[in-house]
Each structure stands twice: as structure tokens, then as C-alpha cells.
Amino acid sequence: MHDSSISDSDSLAATALNHWRTRAKTVFSQGDIWFGTLLVDNHTLSRAQGDEDVSVTVGICDWEWAGPNDPAADIAQLGCYVHLLSICPLTSSAQNEVVYAFAETLYGSYFAGLKKQPDLAFWRSLLIMHGWEMANAAGWSARQSLWCSCDGSAVRCNHIKDLVLEGARFLRAAQRTSNIAEAAHEMAQLSWTKYFPIAGL
Ligand SMILES: [Zn+2]
Known part of the structure; x- marks a missing residue:
């Protein structure tokens, strides 16, 4: 800045x-959450297309900054x-x-x-x-x-x-x-x- x-x-x-x-x-x-630390399961995402009931698996990685905040x-x-x-x-x-x-x-x-x-x-x-x-x-x-x-x-x-x-x-x-x-x-x-x-x- x-x-x-x-x-x-x-x-x-x-x-x-x-x-x-x-x-x-x-x-x-989590302490470092942005779209670089989010994982989306492409397999479930592609299955979800056209099928409203299929959930998409989302994960969060990189937990080294996690803690009280x-x-x-x-x-x-x-x-x-x-x-x-x-x-x-x-x-x-x-x-x-x-x-x-x-x-x-x-x-x-x-x-x-x-x-x-x-x-x-x-x-x-x-x-x-x-x-x-x-x-x-x-x-x-x-x-x-x-x-x-x-x-x-x-x-x-x-x-x-x-x-x-x-x-x-x-x-x-x-x-x-x-x-x-x-x-x-x-x-x-x-x-x-x-x-x-x-x-x-
Ligand atoms: Zn520029």
C-alpha cells in the first residue's frame, strides 16, 4: 500500500x-482461506451437471495458519x-x-x-x-x-x-x-x- x-x-x-x-x-x-486453498471435486461437479440432487464435494487444504483468530x-x-x-x-x-x-x-x-x-x-x-x-x-x-x-x-x-x-x-x-x-x-x-x-x- x-x-x-x-x-x-x-x-x-x-x-x-x-x-x-x-x-x-x-x-x-483456517487462517489462509481463498480460492487457492479450496479444492472442488471435478468428478462430482461433472456428475452434478443436469442433476440438481448431486452434491459437489468441496475441500479446504493448507491448514498451517489454522488456530484461534x-x-x-x-x-x-x-x-x-x-x-x-x-x-x-x-x-x-x-x-x-x-x-x-x-x-x-x-x-x-x-x-x-x-x-x-x-x-x-x-x-x-x-x-x-x-x-x-x-x-x-x-x-x-x-x-x-x-x-x-x-x-x-x-x-x-x-x-x-x-x-x-x-x-x-x-x-x-x-x-x-x-x-x-x-x-x-x-x-x-x-x-x-x-x-x-x-x-x-
Ligand atoms: Zn495491470
């Missing part, structure tokens, strides 16, 4: 770092990668229909399954962890080929810069949030939060 000419990048990074150091580790988390950690990370896919230039409009359907199902089933309503701490964590992961995943050389085909590394082009800026918006929203009403207001300014149940906050 430092390379992207964001004037408040130091402040945003400090917010993310402070959150990471002080986060509540109250749930078990913030309640928002996994949904923030997986959600941010889906978010990146939805706005990067390598995703076609036809592919984006699948991405949006996945996002709707992912967040819909996640929030419907929570045992209690998310509180302010959860919303702040979700904004911070989503935004920080987004900025890092966009600027990380090892994963940049997922987002655009430009040459170079770090913030190498305007595509990557735009992805980092979107992550920065999440971090900035978290900084302005000291109560639920402010969280709802800030999240309403971010189009991706249409998948979050914030209407009644």
Missing part, C-alpha cells in the same frame, strides 16, 4: 497492524479474494456473473448461520481485515498474475493501484467507525457491502 501513493497509507497500515496485534482470538479459523478473519479473507476477482480486468462479464452468485451465496449462508448478530467489533474487524488483505493480495507479486497481465511487480499499473485503493477504502471506513450507526453509514458507501446485512443496523 505504501507504493500506491495513498496519502494516508501509514495511518491505514497502523490501523491494520494494531488490529492484528490486539484482535480477539475467540474462534477457530478473530471471528471475522475467514469471511474477510475469502470475501476479499472474491471481491478482487469481481473488479480485476482478467474477469470477464460472463465470469463475473458466477463471481457475484458465489458472493451472494457465500455471504448469505455465512450471515444466516451466525448464532448472534454481529456487533461493532465484528464489523470493524471485517472492514479492517478485508481491506488489508485486499491491499496486500493486490500488491503481492506472487498473486498479481491473478488480477491483470501487465508486466512488473508491486503497484505496477493502474489496475493494481485501483485494487489497492479499494482495500484502502475499507480500512478508512473502519477508522471512521466508533459505533454501530457509523459502521452502517460507512459500509453503505462501499458497494461490496451490499452482501452484508447492514440494512437494520
Whole structure:
């Protein structure tokens, strides 16, 4: 994020770092969940075509970062990668229909399954962890080929810069949030939060 000419990048990074150091580790988390650590069984997937009753086997690998973590950690990370896919230039409009359907199902089933309503701490964590992961995943050389085909590394082009800026918006929203009403207001300014149940906050 430092390379992207964001004037408040130091402040945003400090917010993310402070959150990471002080986060509540109250749930078990896989800790590195994105579509690179998900396995989908092609055999069951091909059998599923045209047959609504056949379930698809999905697995999760790479558990070396698993352990106690913030309640928002996994949904923030997986959600941010889906978010990146939805706005990067390598995703076609036809592919984006699948991405949006996945996002709707992912967040819909996640929030419907929570045992209690998310509180302010959860919303702040979700904004911070989503935004920080987004900025890092966009600027990380090892994963940049997922987002655009430009040459170079770090913030190498305007595509990557735009992805980092979107992550920065999440971090900035978290900084302005000291109560639920402010969280709802800030999240309403971010189009991706249409998948979050914030209407009644
Ligand atoms: Zn590019």
C-alpha cells in the first residue's frame, strides 16, 4: 500500500497492524482461506451437471495458519479474494456473473448461520481485515498474475493501484467507525457491502 501513493497509507497500515496485534482470538479459523486453498471435486461437479440432487464435494487444504483468530478473519479473507476477482480486468462479464452468485451465496449462508448478530467489533474487524488483505493480495507479486497481465511487480499499473485503493477504502471506513450507526453509514458507501446485512443496523 505504501507504493500506491495513498496519502494516508501509514495511518491505514497502523490501523491494520494494531488490529492484528490486539484482535480477539475467540474462534477457530483456517487462517489462509481463498480460492487457492479450496479444492472442488471435478468428478462430482461433472456428475452434478443436469442433476440438481448431486452434491459437489468441496475441500479446504493448507491448514498451517489454522488456530484461534478473530471471528471475522475467514469471511474477510475469502470475501476479499472474491471481491478482487469481481473488479480485476482478467474477469470477464460472463465470469463475473458466477463471481457475484458465489458472493451472494457465500455471504448469505455465512450471515444466516451466525448464532448472534454481529456487533461493532465484528464489523470493524471485517472492514479492517478485508481491506488489508485486499491491499496486500493486490500488491503481492506472487498473486498479481491473478488480477491483470501487465508486466512488473508491486503497484505496477493502474489496475493494481485501483485494487489497492479499494482495500484502502475499507480500512478508512473502519477508522471512521466508533459505533454501530457509523459502521452502517460507512459500509453503505462501499458497494461490496451490499452482501452484508447492514440494512437494520
Ligand atoms: Zn495491470
